Structure formats: structure tokens, C-alpha cells
Amino acid sequence: MNEIKAPKGTRDIFAPEIQKWHNLENAIHAYYKKFLYQEIRTPIFEHSELFSRGIGSETEIVQKEMYTFSDKSDRSLTLRPENTASVVRAVIENNLFETLSPLRFYYIGSMFRYDKPQKGRYRQFQQFGVEVFADDSPQVDAEVMFSAVDFLKKIGIEAMQLELNSVGCPQCRPDYLQVLRKAARAQESRLCSDCRRKIDGNPLRIFDCKLPACAEVAASLPLISDHLCGECRDHFAAVRETLSWMNVSFQLNPRLVRGLDYYTKTAFEITSGQLGAQNALLGGGRYNNLIQELGGPDMAAIGFAAGMERIILHLEQLEPARPKTLFVAYEDPQWLAHAVQMAQVLREEGYPVYLDYQGKNLKKQFKKADRVAAAFTLILAENEIQSGSVSIKNMVNQEQIKISLKELNEWLKKNY
Ligand SMILES: [Zn+2]
Numbered sequence: 424m425n426e427i428k429a430p431k432g433t434r435d436i437f438a439p440e441i442q443k444w445h446n447l448e449n450a451i452h453a454y455y456k457k458f459l460y461q462e463i464r465t466p467i468f469e470h471s472e473l474f475s476r477g478i479g480s481e482t483e484i485v486q487k488e489m490y491t492f493s494d495k496s497d498r499s500l501t502l503r504p505e506n507t508a509s510v511v512r513a514v515i516e517n518n519l520f521e522t523l524s525p526l527r528f529y530y531i532g533s534m535f536r537y538d539k540p541q542k543g544r545y546r547q548f549q550q551f552g553v554e555v556f557a558d559d560s561p562q563v564d565a566e567v568m569f570s571a572v573d574f575l576k577k578i579g580i581e582a583m584q585l586e587l588n589s590v591g592c593p594q595c596r597p598d599y600l601q602v603l604r605k606a607a608r609a610q611e612s613r614l615c616s617d618c619r620r621k622i623d624g625n626p627l628r629i630f631d632c633k634l635p636a637c638a639e640v641a642a643s644l645p646l647i648s649d650h651l652c653g654e655c656r657d658h659f660a661a662v663r664e665t666l667s668w669m670n671v672s673f674q675l676n677p678r679l680v681r682g683l684d685y686y687t688k689t690a691f692e693i694t695s696g697q698l699g700a701q702n703a704l705l706g707g708g709r710y711n712n713l714i715q716e717l718g719g720p721d722m723a724a725i726g727f728a729a730g731m732e733r734i735i736l737h738l739e740q741l742e743p744a745r746p747k748t749l750f751v752a753y754e755d756p757q758w759l760a761h762a763v764q765m766a767q768v769l770r771e772e773g774y775p776v777y778l779d780y781q782g783k784n785l786k787k788q789f790k791k792a793d794r795v796a797a798a799f800t801l802i803l804a805e806n807e808i809q810s811g812s813v814s815i816k817n818m819v820n821q822e823q824i825k826i827s828l829k830e831l832n833e834w835l836k837k838n839y
């Protein structure tokens with residue numbers, strides 16, 4: 424029979440790497456609660472229409488990268504390629520606007536895109552992200568960016584850069600798009616066929632094209648920063664000022680337009696120089712019209728999503744210390760009941776404990792203790808059991824002592 428492998432672009436995560444995931448997830452839960460964010464968990468599949476309406480039918484994601492399928496009742500469903508549209512859908516559907524305050528959410532979960540797999544990029548990948556609703560203050564934009572930079576620093580990522588832009592709003596963007604279309608059309612022959620198609624659809628997407636010829640054209644195209652309306656200009660200036668209060672350094676990138684259509688005003692990305700082409704760790708921005716477009720009230724929103732695989736790649740050197748394992752060994756199967764009960768008591772005290780139910784003799788159990796990297800082996804033998812004591816072998820220096828069971832707790836507190 425042929426061996427069945429995991430599908431292309433997916434991967435298994437197990438020890439020791441899984442420990443980094445636990446650390447990262449725990450850090451996210453702890454950090455974002457400080458800003459009164461609440462976790463939200465949404466389904467991993469949604470009606471396909473949510474994403475075509477929410478992300479934009481002209482985007483790469485919707486056109487090429489979605490895992491869309493029909494279920495047995497012929498509904499068109501899609502594995503979520505990102506989570507913002509789902510969070511917005513959930514908030515509208517559950518009326519959270521009326522019941523929760525503040526409207527601040529964070530999430531951790533799997534997303535799915537049919538993309539070319541490479542280091543740090545998978546077809547099933549993990550993102551964490553935040554969304555803040557009902558607040559159009561530029562200070563919130565700055566706070567969201569501060570939290571992203573500060574969080575990454577706190578988990579040990581130093582070399583990163585915050586890139587910042589404003590992508591305008593429905594008042595100023597249409598005029599800019601006309602200017603942009605005109606300029607792009609003048610150089611149409613130098614653009615790839617994809618980009619030529621974007622001129623009429625969404626010319627902002629030309630800035631996303633990775634082909635050198637298109638990038639060259641893009642470098643000469645007019646910039647949104649020169650076409651912002653007064654409100655967008657003021658908002659953007661206040662965002663930058665607040666970032667300076669917070670001591671967050673950033674670089675303006677007037678060509679940063681982000682891959683999704685729903686952004687308004689602030690757009691940002693955090694990149695790292697360490698990962699080559701896959702250097703974007705996190706991206707986000709304001710999306711003040713999405714809630715209304717998806718059937719909700721007219722309400723401002725801002726958020727970001729971070730690629731957890733790429734963050735984990737940066738944590739490669741930070742091997743977390745394993746909790747010390749206690750191994751309970753028994754000289755003879757007749758003492759197995761004692762060993763089982765001792766293991767229970769120790770786990771109750773909070774220690775990781777292992778015992779080998781198949782242990783034929785002490786020698787084999789010591790071998791097993793080494794294989795599970797036990798720090799100490801507690802040995803139950805006739806002598807010990809008669810005298811109400813236990814022998815403890817230090818698995819690193821092989822020293823062995825015997826203490827009374829009454830002293831065990833005290834001894835572990837001192838020596839564990
Ligand atoms: Zn504007």
C-alpha cells in the first residue's frame with residue numbers, strides 16, 4: 424500500500440517545536456488581555472460570499488487562493504483565508520455591538536490559502552490577530568501598532584520595522600484611482616497582463632505585483648499620500664504624532680497598499696530583515712466601511728493579522744526549558760500499585776510524572792527514564808516500602824539518596 428502523506432503545504436507540529444507554539448499562544452492570551460481584548464473563535468469555514476464581498480472579488484486571495492467547495496446541500500463554502508470578515512460577520516450576527524464593551528477582539532487560528540508553499544508559508548497556516556470596532560480615533564491606530572511592535576519585542580523579536588501609510592477613504596480614493604488609472608494606462612504596454620487587467624478593476628493592486636518590470640512602472644505612479652482629503656491627512660498626522668508619544672519608530676511607505684480591498688486610512692506592515700522574501704510578520708489597517716458592506720451598522724474598525732509560522736521561525740534560538748520529569752520506578756511488578764499511587768500524588772502536586780507500565784526490571788526502567796529525559800527517578804523497592812521511604816536517583820550525576828516519604832515533598836521543593 425502507498426504511504427499516505429500530509430497534503431502539500433501542510434505540516435505536523437510536535438515536540439519540541441510545539442512548546443514554542445504553547446509559549447506564543449500563552450503570550451498572546453496574556454498580552455492582549457492587558458488592553459481589554461476578548462478572544463473570539465469563529466468557524467473555519469464560511470459561506471463563500473462572505474469572502475468575495477468582504478475581501479474584494481478583485482483580490483488575489485479571492486481569485487486564486489481560496490479553498491472553495493460545495494457541501495452535500497450544494498452550498499458554496501470556503502475555508503477561511505483570513506479572519507477579519509468572519510469576525511465582522513460574527514459581531515453583526517450576534518449583535519455584539521449592543522452587548523459587549525469595549526468591542527475589542529483577538530483570535531488565534533488556522534487560515535487556508537492555495538498559495539505556493541515555501542519556508543514560512545503554508546497552505547494551512549496559523550494567524551493571530553486583533554480587531555477593534557467603534558473607534559475612529561487615530562490614537563487607537565497608534566495603540567494597535569504599538570501593541571504589535573511591543574508584543575513582538577517582548578517575545579524576543581528585535582530586528583523589525585514598522586511600515587506605515589494611509590490609503591485614503593471613500594471621499595478621496597476614487598479621485599486618486601482616476602489619476603492612478605490614467606498614469607497606469609500611459610505605461611500599459613510595460614505592465615504584465617495581470618496588471619493590465621487591474622487598471623480597470625483595482626489599480627492599487629499594481630503595487631502588489633512582484634514582477635520587476637511592473638515594480639519599475641509602479642515606482643513612477645502617483646502616490647495616494649499626495650491625494651488624501653483633509654480628514655485623512657489630519658487622521659494620518661495624528662496617528663504619527665501618537666506613535667511618537669509612544670516612542671514607536673516607523674518608516675513611511677507610500678506604496679504600501681496591502682493585499683485586501685477593505686482598508687481605509689491607516690495601513691501598516693511589520694517586516695523583518697531576517698527571513699528573505701518572506702519578511703512580512705504582520706499586517707493590518709483600518710477598514711471603516713467593511714462592517715456596513717457586510718450588513719452591519721456604520722462603524723469604524725481597525726485590526727491586524729500576524730503569521731505565526733514566521734514568528735516561530737524567529738524564535739528558533741529560544742529553546743524553552745523543558746519542565747523536569749519525575750520517573751517513578753518499581754523494583755518488581757508487585758510494587759506497581761504503590762508506583763501508580765505515588766505518580767498520582769506527585770501529579771496532583773503539579774509535577775510531570777512518568778512511569779513505565781511495561782517495566783520488567785529496574786535496569787530497563789532506568790533506560791526508559793533516560794529516554795524521557797527524567798531529572799530524577801524515584802525508586803520503590805521492598806526495602807523502601809517496608810521502611811516507608813523512597814530512593815531518589817539524580818539522573819544527571821547518578822547520585823542516589825534515600826529519604827522518608829514524609830520528607831519527599833520538602834525535598835522536591837528544595838531540589839526540583
Ligand atoms: Zn480621505
Ligand SMILES: [Zn+2]
Binds near residue numbers: 614615616618633637
Ligand atoms: Zn504585473
